[in-house]
Every structure is written in C-alpha cells, then in structure tokens.
Amino acid sequence: MRNILVADDHSASRYLIAEILRGYATCEEATDGMDALLKYLEHGDSYDMLLLDIDMPKLDGLMVLKQIRLKEAFLEVPVPDRLPVIIMTGFPDRIQKGFEYGLSDYLVKPVSPDVLREKVQTFIKK
Numbered sequence: 386m387r388n389i390l391v392a393d394d395h396s397a398s399r400y401l402i403a404e405i406l407r408g409y410a411t412c413e414e415a416t417d418g419m420d421a422l423l424k425y426l427e428h429g430d431s432y433d434m435l436l437l438d439i440d441m442p443k444l445d446g447l448m449v450l451k452q453i454r455l456k457e458a459f460l461e462v463p464v465p466d467r468l469p470v471i472i473m474t475g476f477p478d479r480i481q482k483g484f485e486y487g488l489s490d491y492l493v494k495p496v497s498p499d500v501l502r503e504k505v506q507t508f509i510k511k
Contacts, residue, residue, distance in 0.1 A: 405496075
C-alpha cells in the first residue's frame with residue numbers, strides 16, 4: 386500500500402482526503418507546515434507522495450516544498466526520482482511560485498475525488 390503525507394490545518398480536509406484514497410493509500414496526517422516538514426525529515430523515505438495545503442500555520446505549503454527540494458538538491462537526487470508533491474489551494478493564482486520551487490502538480494479546493502485519485506495515480510507508479 387502506498388503512503389502519503391497529507392498536510393492541512395483543517396482536520397475535515399485531512400479526513401476527506403484519507404477517505405477518498407482509502408484502499409489505494411495510507412494517509413499520514415500533519416496538522417501544519419512545520420509538522421509536515423518535521424515528519425518528512427524524519428520519515429521522508431517512507432512517503433510515496435506529499436499533499437500539502439498552500440495556507441497553513443507555522444510554515445505554508447510552498448515553504449515546505451522549498452525545503453524538501455533544497456534537501457533533495459543537496460543530496461543530488463535526480464529530478465525524476467524526487468518525491469512527488471502536490472499543493473492544494475483555493476487560490477490557483479498563487480501556484481506559480483510552487484512550480485519555481487519544483488512542484489509536481491496542484492489541486493484546486495474543493496478537491497474533486499476523481500481528480501484527486503487521478504493525480505495521485507499519475508505520480509505514484511507502483
């Protein structure tokens with residue numbers, strides 16, 4: 386089973402994503418950006434993907450993404466082997482900075498279950 390870290394400061398959003406992906410992936414939850422980054426730094430190799438809300442307390446999704454990509458660059462991880470990261474946002478006009486940081490893709494909130502499953506399956510090839 387695939388393992389996805391879902392970071393969103395709204396528990397209902399985390400629950401909904403986990404329910405949509407039930408049977409396809411196990412979802413570990415992070416309650417804010419700092420929690421997500423710390424879990425990635427501690428258990429990064431165990432994740433097949435990260436789903437990050439763009440607006441979270443302590444550290445937003447874009448800054449989490451930037452830190453992940455900096456670590457991967459330092460470790461000289463080839464771009465095709467980097468961890469897939471999808472940002473979830475209600476404000477798609479803010480997403481361009483994410484692509485500059487190496488974002489894999491994004492989802493517009495409210496998230497469509499079919500679109501979520503399709504994007505996850507596109508990036509997790511197991």
